[in-house]
Amino acid sequence: MPHGCPWILYLFRWAILSGCVARPLSTDLGVIDKRKSTMIEETLTCYTCINVSDNLTCNQYAIDRPCAPDLDFCQTLHIMDSTGSSVIVNKKCANKSECHSSTVGCLHIDTQMVCVSCCDGMYCNMTVPTNQTNAVVTISRKGHMTSPKDSETTASGVPKYTISHLYIILMLLISFLCC
Template sequence: MRYWTFALCHLWVRMLPLGHALAVAVVQIFIFSENRALAKNINFYNVRPPLDPTPFPNSFKCFTCENAGDNYNCNRWAEDKWCPQNTQYCLTVHHFTSHGRSTSITKKCASRSECHFVGCHHSRDSEHTECRSCCEGMICNVELPTNHTNAVFAVMHAQRTSGSSAHTLYLPALAWVFMLPLM
């Protein structure tokens, strides 16, 4: 009796991955056939993050700090709060020496008018350089501007489409999320 119990357990353990893979495949086929959706019909530009309570539509966050000594501490201790409704961008102002050592970093939410003067400007009097950059998007101001290449006004150009294909993606994506722990 002990031998048969061991043999059945061993067989079950060996068959488990095959059974699991088969179950995942059947569920995926059912979902895709139910919605008549194939990968070529999915609009990947229309994928949206999960809904989160936000203070207003299109709200966003930026790293925020005032006169921080370095980028690490600015980002680490940035207050996690939503930007005001009258702002659309994240502004970063970086002051540094001729040797590249940061002396002051300010990051904040900004309006379009505050983002007109991006780029780098060298002050001969103080031998410091100030680089300013603006970006659009959720917490997009992680890095520091250090030269004319990255001291820019970076704006996202989202591709807008009708929401008709949104249903096509949500159910398979939701099912996939629930299937991941089973893999």
């Protein structure tokens, strides 16, 4: 990796693997959504932190704010060094497209392991994913169960986008920007 831009690797890892997507902000703050006002007790709250060095620190200083109505999953990105020690922890509220089975899992990148997991319960992202066993989408609410026709797969049942595709895109972007 070139010496001039080591931070860019972390930025792209987080942006691509966390499913970072720009979402438009609502400009109509005066109107209260009827669904929101009748289901306040169902509003999801996740641990939320950005670029924290470990899970304990993230959970202790997490922003305690309910997720927006269109964000009904908690997502965790965990980067570990070659010894398994935490390097970066990112936690956030996420939408369904960011928490599809093809966007979670673990990757070895250089000497680091990058794992992404999602869940849909209150504060369900207390722990961090560390391997393929716990870097998964955990669904506990019935409203998130999907039918086979809703999944983003090809006719043969293979996901359209896999983690390996994301890795290739990431490496191309890094080599383009850093070289």
